[in-house]
Each structure stands twice: as C-alpha cells, then as structure tokens.
Amino acid sequence: MNFDFTETDKSLHDIHDFLKKEYLQISTGRANPALLDGVQVESYGSYQPIKNIASINLEDARTMNISPWDKSQIKDIEKALVDSGLPFSISVGDTGVRVHVPQMTEESKIKIVKLIKEKLEDARVKIRSVRQDAMKKIDLGESNGDFAEDDKKRLQEELQKKIDTANTQAEEIFKRKEQDIMSV
Secondary structure, rough: OOOOOOHHHHHHHHHHHHHHHHHHHOOOOOOOOHHHHOEEEEEEEEEEEEHEEEEEEEEEEOOEEEEEEOOHHHHHHHHHHHHHHOOOOEEEEEOOOEEOOOOOHHHOOOOHHHHHHHHHHHHHHHHHHHHHHHHHHHHHHHHOOOOOOHHHHHHHHHHHHHHHHHHHHHHHHHHHHHHHHOOO
C-alpha cells in the first residue's frame, strides 16, 4: 500500500533548480558572473567554461573583469565572448578582459520577459511529464494489487498537491525574475 514519492520529489526539485540556473544566465542589466556560465573558451585543446580558466570580479553594477590565470588566453576569452552573441561590450587590456553589461531598454525588457515566460513554460511541461510518470506508476501499482482503488485515489490526490505546489513555486521563481528585470 505504500507508494514512494521520493523520485517524484527529486524530479520536481531538479526542475526548480534548472529553472533558477536558466534565469541566472539571463541578463537583467546588472553584472553577474553567472551570465558567463554558458560561454566556453578553447583552452589547451578542449572547451572550458570561463570560470575554470579565469577569475571573474565585479568592478561595479554593470562591469565585470575577467583575469585569466594564463595571460596568453586573453585573446581566446575575447573570441569566445564575441562568438557567444551576448549583448556585452568588451574591452581587452594587458591583464584581462573587461565586460560591460548594457543598460536595458523597455524593448529589451519586454523581450527578456518573453524569454523567461518560455523558460517557465518549459518547466511546466517538465512538471506535467513528472506527473504523468507518477500517475502511470500509481496505476500500475493498483493493477498489480499493491494497493486498493481507494488508496489509488488518495495517492493521486497527494500527487496532485505536490504538482500544484511545484507549479506555484515555479511561478514564484518567474515572478521574482520578472520583477528583477522590470525594476532595472
């Protein structure tokens, strides 16, 4: 009669972590080292994230300074930043690369909010998928005789509460990011 929601809970938690990580990589007009997490630099024959080959320091609210541990990689970092397509202005010095995050316009804010809504919808799709998988397991458990129909209904209700909570949490993550974007 027992049904283990551990896997479902872990999957839902992973979805929230993924959404938060995706949102960290979206620029809000403020400098944040997480904005560079998706940028890969060719380093000694393999591609590495910038944070693995350099230190990233914030100079002010809209400027980051990237100081590679091996100064010969400054050009590689510059190339990776230019190729990334991120809307940063870049200046190169003897000791590293300075990245300037541009001030956001109303038009860019609207585009970014649209993007984060898409990411929220992706999270909702993943949550629905987790729900479907758990429902199949509950149905299978009942058909195998592991628990009765009343227990199945109770488990389905418990699952739906978890799904509702997960959707609410994802919506709250979205609202915080939207507020962060629109307040800049």
